[in-house]
Amino acid sequence: MTQEQGDPRHLETLDRDLARFSKLETATSYISRPMVGPGIALVFIIFAGLAAMLFFGQTTNSLIVVIAACLGAYMALNIGANDVANNMGPAVGANALSMGGAIAIAVVCESAGALIAGGDVVSTVAKGIIAPQSMDTASIFVWAMMAALLSAALWVNLATWIGAPVSTTHSVVGGVMGAGIAAAGFAAVDWQTMGGIAASWVISPVLGGLIAAGFLWLIKSRIIYRPDKIAAARVWVPILVGIMAGAFAAYLALKGLKKIMDIDMPSALMIGLGLGLGVWLVMIPVIRRQSEGLENRNKSLKVLFGIPLVVSAALLSFAHGANDVANAVAPLAAIVQASQTESFGDAINIPLWVMIIGAFGISFGLFLFGPKLIRMVGGQITKLNPMRAYCVALSAAITVIVASWLGLPVSSTHIAVGGVFGVGFFREWDAERRIRKARLAMPERTTYSAEERRRRKLVRRSHFLTIIAAWVITVPAAAILSGVIFFVIRAVTGS
Template identity: 75%
Template sequence: MQDDTDRHFDTLDRDLGRIGTLEYATAYVARPMVGMGIALVFMALAGLAAAIFFGQQPINYVIVAAAVLGAYMAINIGANDVANNMGPAVGANALTMGGAIAIAAIFESAGALLAGGDVVSTISKGIIDPSGMGETNTFIWAMMAALMSSALWVNLATWVGAPVSTTHSVVGGVMGAGIAAAGMAAVNWPTMGAIAASWVISPVLGGIIAAAFLAFIKSRIIYQDDKIAAARRWVPVLVAIMAGAFAAYLALKGLKRIWKIDIGTALLIGLGIAVLSYLLSKPLIRRQSEGLENRNKSLKVLFGLPLVISAALLSFAHGANDVANAVGPLAAIVHATEFGDFAAKVAIPQWVMVIGALGISFGLFLFGPKLIRMVGSQITKLNPMRAYCVALSAAITVIVASWLGLPVSSTHIAVGGVFGVGFFREWHAERRRRQTRAARPSANRLAVEEQRRRKLVRRSHFMTIAAAWVITVPAAAVMSGVIFVILNSVAG
């Protein structure tokens, strides 16, 4: 009797174990489905908002469809682009994943709603001549195709795990639709040439600036006998540089509604904020450094808060600047549908801006962690000092690019900064090994295989990201051209 009872309980335990395993597997499989479901609900609500806003009968289904696509694009920007701002801070353990998502969602939305919605070029920085489109309907289908193709491309890149430029995706989409609608002559090729040049200039400049700051931190702080005293001297200077750079950047990008600022005025504003930040941060850093041990681990504490602030400012600036990628073509479609013509620039309605801001936040929350981990920890190992160099590089590179008049991508700059820090670490480690061998010829030499294993930048990620960057514009252009032909033939 006892044996039968034991066997019965053993069978029950096995069955319960199977059920528990099944439940766990179901929850694991369903997790991405939940995110997809929430995203679809948000897109449906965006379409409903457009239908309510344009409540006349019959409902304008073109605007409803464009609103759904704009929401889809915004979700993809949140999933892919925002990772570049938050990845370094998370990889350096200055922020948790949850904290990074919360800060990014707040500051991206604030940037989009407060500073991102004055006027947007519907032809995406003068890439095509809308007058060559002929009919208004042709222009509407071209913008629809650009929106759909760029969103699909960014979605595919996020799935593969490659941080790409949503700006360049929209550029490719607009170019492809323009060529399909009005031929090669419709494209402003000098502008496209400048954008192509920025593919190389943005990441290289970002990488060089980030590496230069890391070299400075190593020589002036890390390799000093009294690290804490050196940090008290130089960390306030670095904080001032960051504050000044961001102030100048936000003055250029975020104050367009109130005051048209030139680069010289923006730099003067940045200088004033830099001096003020230095005076405020110096006593704070001194107080924070009291009692810290004279070792590298203590330095991470001093860079933690400035890194978090820089990540928040990057998110605000990104929301102000890049939300137009999601809602620019949508605003163009709304304007063309309402007024029956197309203009080079249109004002963005507030409900369109809300769709863009909320979409970016939803995309970040639902799908952002994958790319945040990629940028923050899978390319190269980051600590607060290295991550701070990446953030500084992003702000300064945008200022330099604005001064030179180059259209740059925040994605390329930030990821280029991560690569710059990683390759500098490799070069620096190799230089120290050579110095050790020169001082001690008897020191063991590493085998070739071991030298490859000790590379500090993952080459597979480098090749994947570089390839994705190169093919973003042509891939989005081809997709957009095909989609335009289909839409135009169905509508016609």
């Protein structure tokens, strides 16, 4: 060792240099980490394009189908990032599921729903809003569907970035409408269908909120506010789980299994009633055994609602995959068919590879980008526990059944988030009611100031206003964006 190498000052300089390298490595890792998700997403989009090239073959229109497959994959990723939070958010917010467990269950159930029962609503999305015969040529129809797909994906991507759970169905509907108007004028739009969709902006969240609040009132009045909570839970929890089982059986029969078998409303209700009664009878001894040794307090009740909440989240994900995969693959399936046959007025046949792109895209989007919206829905709007989250999940299933019975179009996003709002606003009302009751019983008790009462609100008003604003502008924003994209495509292609 030389004298210079043994000099303590030389060693100090070396330590400082190594420390700088360490900090540089940490900073590089910190900066690059946010790029991992988009990088994996880009690889998936490229693979979707390669799959389209492989299955569609080398034809004159293969490039169009490859581009459409990439856009369909991009849309599926955004559906996974935004829409799936509505099913898993309440369970995660209530601590019934970890984030990793929620993502694992959702990935399996969303993919299963899309591949087993998906595709029933594809024709409605692709052709129920704009009359195909209003398009002059197949190429114009293809450009319109491509513009709709890209505009919807961009809008949902923006909504996810700002933390607003929006309806992906409404995004696609707005995209199809805007491109159709740009291509064929306002007369091409089925305004009756659009009027029903606009009505669902109000109907979905209000109905979901009222049903969720109603079940929370039932749980509070029949279980939580009873002197012996455990004894009350042994009576009511089996009934509530039976209602949940019956509601989800009818929900899945109506919305999730149409591809396998055609079930009408009376048959679905009978299936739900039979399964609900069976689950109620099975759960009586299960809840009695599960409640043994529990203390007579609210925290003990959370144990009894944990498993039903996890099951409900899984079933909601299956039904969501079956229904909302159409938002990604409907325009893509229409483009593939029009490119193959030059026909765009016939019924749409969905190739298996198109469904696989939709199913895997939703799963990848959830895995890579879903946690942000899951946290928003599960804990940032209002505080959830297993009882409240159970009410949200149950309201989603029942609202869809009621809406189907009435023939009303509804949004699963609006229902689930409306249920969260309903639970939060009911808690505010119930807290105010109990304060007034206590004040009447004890007038000398200290009352809260107006400022203190505003601070104690149980629903975050900033999130509430952001989400409502995003809901209202989703269809017009997607429509305007789609119209602009359509004109750009026409200008670039010269067709």
